[in-house]
Amino acid sequence: MLGAIPPVDLPTWTELRLVMPELVLTVGMVIVLMGAMAARGRPGVPIVLAMVTAIAGMVAVGLTMFEPAEAGIERLIFHQTLAIDPFSQFFKLLLMLTILLVLIQWMGLHRGQDDLEPSDWPDYACLLLGAALGMSLLASARDLLVVLIAMETASLPSYVLAGIRKRRRLGAEASMKFVLIGAVATGLMVYGMSLLYGASGSLKLDAIVGAANDGITPIWAVGMIFLFTGFAFKLSAVPLHFWCPDVFEGAPFDVATFLSVASKGAAVVLLARMVDLFGAYSGSHGGEAGMAMLLGVGIFGAVTATWGNLVALRQTRIRRMLAYSSIAQAGYMIMAVAALSVAGSGHSAEAMTAILFYLTVYLFMNVGAFTLAARISAASGSEEMSSMAGWIHRRPLEVVLLGIFLLSLFGLPTLGGFLGKWYLAVVMGRLGEIGIALVVVLLVNTLFSLAFYLKPLYHMVLQPMPQGGEAVASAGSRSDHSPIGLGVAIVCAAGVFWTGLDLGATSLIRPFGHTAGRGMVETRGDPPAAVQQTIFDKDAESNLRPSSQRPGASLSRTVEFTGDHAPSGSLKPSSVINP
Amino acid sequence: MLLLHVQTVGSSEGWVTLVLFYLFAALSGVSAWALVLSPNIIRMAVYLMLTLAGVAGIYFLLGAELLAAVQLIVYVGGVLILIIFGVMLTSRNPYLNVAPRGGEMALGLVLATVLAVLLAVAVLAAGLPEAAAAAPDDDRYAVRWIGALLLSRHLIAFEVAAVILLIVMIGAGYLVRRRIKANQAGATEGRS
Numbered sequence: 001m002l003g004a005i006p007p008v009d010l011p012t013w014t015e016l017r018l019v020m021p022e023l024v025l026t027v028g029m030v031i032v033l034m035g036a037m038a039a040r041g042r043p044g045v046p047i048v049l050a051m052v053t054a055i056a057g058m059v060a061v062g063l064t065m066f067e068p069a070e071a072g073i074e075r076l077i078f079h080q081t082l083a084i085d086p087f088s089q090f091f092k093l094l095l096m097l098t099i100l101l102v103l104i105q106w107m108g109l110h111r112g113q114d115d116l117e118p119s120d121w122p123d124y125a126c127l128l129l130g131a132a133l134g135m136s137l138l139a140s141a142r143d144l145l146v147v148l149i150a151m152e153t154a155s156l157p158s159y160v161l162a163g164i165r166k167r168r169r170l171g172a173e174a175s176m177k178f179v180l181i182g183a184v185a186t187g188l189m190v191y192g193m194s195l196l197y198g199a200s201g202s203l204k205l206d207a208i209v210g211a212a213n214d215g216i217t218p219i220w221a222v223g224m225i226f227l228f229t230g231f232a233f234k235l236s237a238v239p240l241h242f243w244c245p246d247v248f249e250g251a252p253f254d255v256a257t258f259l260s261v262a263s264k265g266a267a268v269v270l271l272a273r274m275v276d277l278f279g280a281y282s283g284s285h286g287g288e289a290g291m292a293m294l295l296g297v298g299i300f301g302a303v304t305a306t307w308g309n310l311v312a313l314r315q316t317r318i319r320r321m322l323a324y325s326s327i328a329q330a331g332y333m334i335m336a337v338a339a340l341s342v343a344g345s346g347h348s349a350e351a352m353t354a355i356l357f358y359l360t361v362y363l364f365m366n367v368g369a370f371t372l373a374a375r376i377s378a379a380s381g382s383e384e385m386s387s388m389a390g391w392i393h394r395r396p397l398e399v400v401l402l403g404i405f406l407l408s409l410f411g412l413p414t415l416g417g418f419l420g421k422w423y424l425a426v427v428m429g430r431l432g433e434i435g436i437a438l439v440v441v442l443l444v445n446t447l448f449s450l451a452f453y454l455k456p457l458y459h460m461v462l463q464p465m466p467q468g469g470e471a472v473a474s475a476g477s478r479s480d481h482s483p484i485g486l487g488v489a490i491v492c493a494a495g496v497f498w499t500g501l502d503l504g505a506t507s508l509i510r511p512f513g514h515t516a517g518r519g520m521v522e523t524r525g526d527p528p529a530a531v532q533q534t535i536f537d538k539d540a541e542s543n544l545r546p547s548s549q550r551p552g553a554s555l556s557r558t559v560e561f562t563g564d565h566a567p568s569g570s571l572k573p574s575s576v577i578n579p
Numbered sequence: 580m581l582l583l584h585v586q587t588v589g590s591s592e593g594w595v596t597l598v599l600f601y602l603f604a605a606l607s608g609v610s611a612w613a614l615v616l617s618p619n620i621i622r623m624a625v626y627l628m629l630t631l632a633g634v635a636g637i638y639f640l641l642g643a644e645l646l647a648a649v650q651l652i653v654y655v656g657g658v659l660i661l662i663i664f665g666v667m668l669t670s671r672n673p674y675l676n677v678a679p680r681g682g683e684m685a686l687g688l689v690l691a692t693v694l695a696v697l698l699a700v701a702v703l704a705a706g707l708p709e710a711a712a713a714a715p716d717d718d719r720y721a722v723r724w725i726g727a728l729l730l731s732r733h734l735i736a737f738e739v740a741a742v743i744l745l746i747v748m749i750g751a752g753y754l755v756r757r758r759i760k761a762n763q764a765g766a767t768e769g770r771s
Contacts, residue, residue, distance in 0.1 A: 137739060153739055157750060199705060218700055218701040222698065
């Protein structure tokens with residue numbers, strides 16, 4: 001029996017208010033297109049409109065950000081398919097900031113260059129906003145269908161953006177590789193989702209991870225591995241990282257910046273949410289499931305970081321070097337995500353904070369490094385590091401700023417990268433022996449990475465400028481003189497110092513990490529102070545099968561939360577599972 | 580395992596369903612093999628059609644009429660025709676040979692075997708609930724249910740799918756658009 005057909009219900013005002021950032025992005029896309037039509041002679045209008053959208057998005061995130069934080073819970077809206085918690089909202093703030101910086105960087109790079117016709121600018125802006133919409137949903141997804149749709153919304157425009165310089169062979173090749181690897185990864189992911197649905201009988205992430213409670217079945221494990229394959233593609237984590245350097249090289253610098261920061265960030269947030277939910281369920285049993293997940297994700301991250309660093313050393317072109325560096329950086333974050341799989345350690349809040357902090361730092365240092373690499377390679381006419389010899393004399397400010405970003409990526413104390421890695425290491429260190437092993441991997445990798453982060457600086461500072469270098473330098477395209485790109489770099493440098501010297505950065509980010517949590521409260525009807533509800537019985541999906549066979553039927557969860565802000569770790573609502 | 584599954588599905592007309600299931604399964608399986616082994620790209624497309632049609636038949640047997648219809652319309656109809664058109668329009672010689680080299684073949688075989696064993700173990704050990712895949716017999720309008728779910732439980736996914744279509748349209752439009760001639764662009768866009 002199917003039971004009653006569910007009523008088609010309209011979203012409530014609360015729900016609409018909480019998805020405001022996504023609505024802003026969607027409306028922004030339409031406005032960009034319409035603005036392009038309305039203001040024909042002025043091609044800059046759509047770009048400005050896209051920037052306004054990003055700023056409006058930030059405001060929208062700001063408005064939705066603090067409300068759940070006050071209640072100390074996350075909001076599960078649209079039948080628990082989206083989670084609007086401070087963790088996701090903070091990422092969305094970073095995302096909007098990234099779009100804004102990328103657009104500004106784009107203005108500095110492309111004006112007057114031949115890559116993109118002015119008639120193509122609205123398309124570019126629209127694709128950027130569309131990809132951002134997908135990433136924003138990815139950060140909030142609590143349901144496999146939303147994960148899939150959001151992943152596609154983020155990926156499809158990225159494929160086009162990667163090949164946006166469609167008259168260049170390299171761009172077309174990059175885009176093609178991206179599409180093919182993406183299609184395979186998505187196919188595997190969907191297959192994994194179908195296995196997980198078969199194993200758990202639900203599309204909800206919490207029900208799926210909850211299905212591992214009675215022990216991990218082979219079908220669940222295979223499904224989970226396939227699902228993580230899809231995540232790994234977005235993260236450009238090691239078995240599926242091949243697209244990353246090629247795409248970064250074939251795409252314009254601004255697209256590479258966007259993909260390296262926003263796309264990876266969204267995937268890290270999604271992975272963190274998934275593993276955190278897993279930790280909340282399995283951790284209370286402290287069984288081997290948590291250990292398996294810890295080992296799996298930890299090794300996954302360690303291999304990614306090590307491989308990225310090893311290959312980065314061999315690169316001679318600055319952009320490929322930065323691409324492999326971003327693979328390694330993603331690996332560091334994945335290693336910290338592993339800490340979430342054992343909630344028994346009670347440090348998931350700290351881990352969340354550390355991940356958010358690292359994402360913030362990563363945004364600043366990566367956007368900065370890419371911006372300056374773009375300017376310097378545009379000015380020198382080549383991306384080979386050896387061709388940038390002696391640039392300290394030519395462009396001292398830019399080289400010094402690039403040095404700051406590269407050393408921050410390495411993790412020099414007083415710069416953001418150091419504190420970020422420190423927090424990651426602290427989180428990992430609490431995991432016992434595996435954690436210590438992860439810390440060692442992080443440390444060795446960090447020391448090793450110094451070798452290639454110093455390489456461009458060695459060429460620019462210590463090598464003499466070749467004869468005739470002046471002529472090359474002045475022959476660079478005029479875009480590299482624009483102060484706009486430099487402005488982005490200076491803002492990013494300020495960000496790196498702000499986080500590195502810890503001028504309030506940690507205390508700002510901590511509440512967002514700490515309230516990321518496991519509370520299970522629907523917004524339909526205001527949540528009372530203590531809520532007891534059985535989620536699975538209300539789930540229409542599971543009505544599709546007889547109740548005796550529903551895996552979730554035996555689970556009744558008691559959720560309690562208090563509204564007051566308790567210090568670290570104890571703020572998130574405690575969830576008790578009675579099997 | 581398979582027998583059990585099929586019997587559950589077709590509890591009313593046992594053996595007809597069983598025969599049909601093996602028919603469709605054999606159609607899918609054999610043509611999938613032929614697809615992989617054939618060196619001719621057009622033949623591959625035809626074998627792909629048979630595979631997809633066989634899967635659609637299995638969907639019908641499982642009582643998922645909508646899914647089967649979508650499979651037929653979208654995959655057998657749309658995607659396949661698109662593939663054939665794509666091949667015919669883009670390659671100089673549509674009867675191109677795309678036989679893999681020996682090394683590729685061996686690697687593919689190893690990977691496929693590992694995957695097949697992995698999946699077989701996983702599915703056989705799963706003990707899927709018997710009624711998990713079957714739609715109930717007494718409601719002939721499962722489509723109505725899917726529609727209602729799309730507008731309630733999965734509203735977000737449904738709405739965002741619309742946005743995906745918009746983005747994909749913009750992206751495709753961008754990729755196929757010809758370059759505007761430089762002088763024309765200068766005149767209309769006010770470029771210096």
